[in-house]
Amino acid sequence: MSDTEPRRDWRDTLRDATDLALLGFLLVLAALPLLTLAPAAAVASAAVHDRITNGGWPALRTTAARFTRALPTGLTASAVALAVAVALGADLLALAAGRVPGGPPALAVTALVAAALTGYAGLVVVAVGRTGGRGWRDAARAAARTGLDRPGTWAAASAVxxxxxxxxxxxxxxxxxxxxxxxxxxxxxxxxxLARVVTP
Structure with missing residues (x-):
């Protein structure tokens, strides 16, 4: 920490926690129609990215413009994500109830696949947030590259x-x-x- 940076105290931490809670409420409210889930997540992710990189939250006008721009392609992303979630959920329920063959090993594999896919989806949401809530295809490619180049990051996102x-x-x-x-x-x-450590 440099001498010019103001020292953070508990009030700053409390303010950040409150801001994130409010962001969560706005995200869920905007995602209530279900098909607006992806645009809402993209805009919320862009807001978190702004907070991390610029030190402040975006203006309401900026957020509203981002949501409007994110709607057309975000509706398709929402439909795809919901279809995958429903299919995986149905598989998990059927395996857990014993209605399909495979038993515990198939249930464990399906649960691992579901966890990996949710981690990948989380990385996609982060990547689309870095571009202001746009570019789902590019974000999907960037998340795939991140997952392959840094599997620990993919595992951590899945765990989250x-x-x-x-x-x-x-x-x-x-x-x-x-x-x-x-x-x-x-x-x-x-x-x-992560910052690379340069050794002499």
Whole structure:
């Protein structure tokens, strides 16, 4: 920390926590029609990216413009994500109930695939947030490159998504939006490239 940077105290931490909780509520509210899930996540991710890189949240006008621009392609991304989630959820429920053959090994493999896909989706949301909430195809490619080049990042993103899902099932429904804001911030934290250590 340099001498020119103001020292952060507990009030700054509390302000950040409150801002993330509010962001989570806005994200869930914007995603309520379900097909607006991807545009809402993209815009919220862009807001977190702005907060991390610029030190401040974007203006309301900027956020509204980003949401409007994200709607056309985001609706398709939402439909694809929801279809994959429904298919995986149906597979997991059928395997857990014993309605399809495979038993515990098939259930474990399907759960691992689901966790890996949610981690990949989390990396896509972070990547699309870095471009202001646009460019889903480019974000999907960037997330795939990140996952292949840095598998630890992919595993960490998967862990964040799985933990958020488990906590969402355990907390009261009113706390789920707060969890959404924190999970998005955690995804940005684990997806940040690590500084390379240069040895002499």
């Amino acid at each position: 998504c799985v933990l958020a899902g488990l906590l969402a099932a355990l907390v009261t429904p009113v706390a789920v939006p707060i969890l959404a804001g924190y999970a998005l911030a955690a995804l940005h934290a684990v997806a940040r490239p």
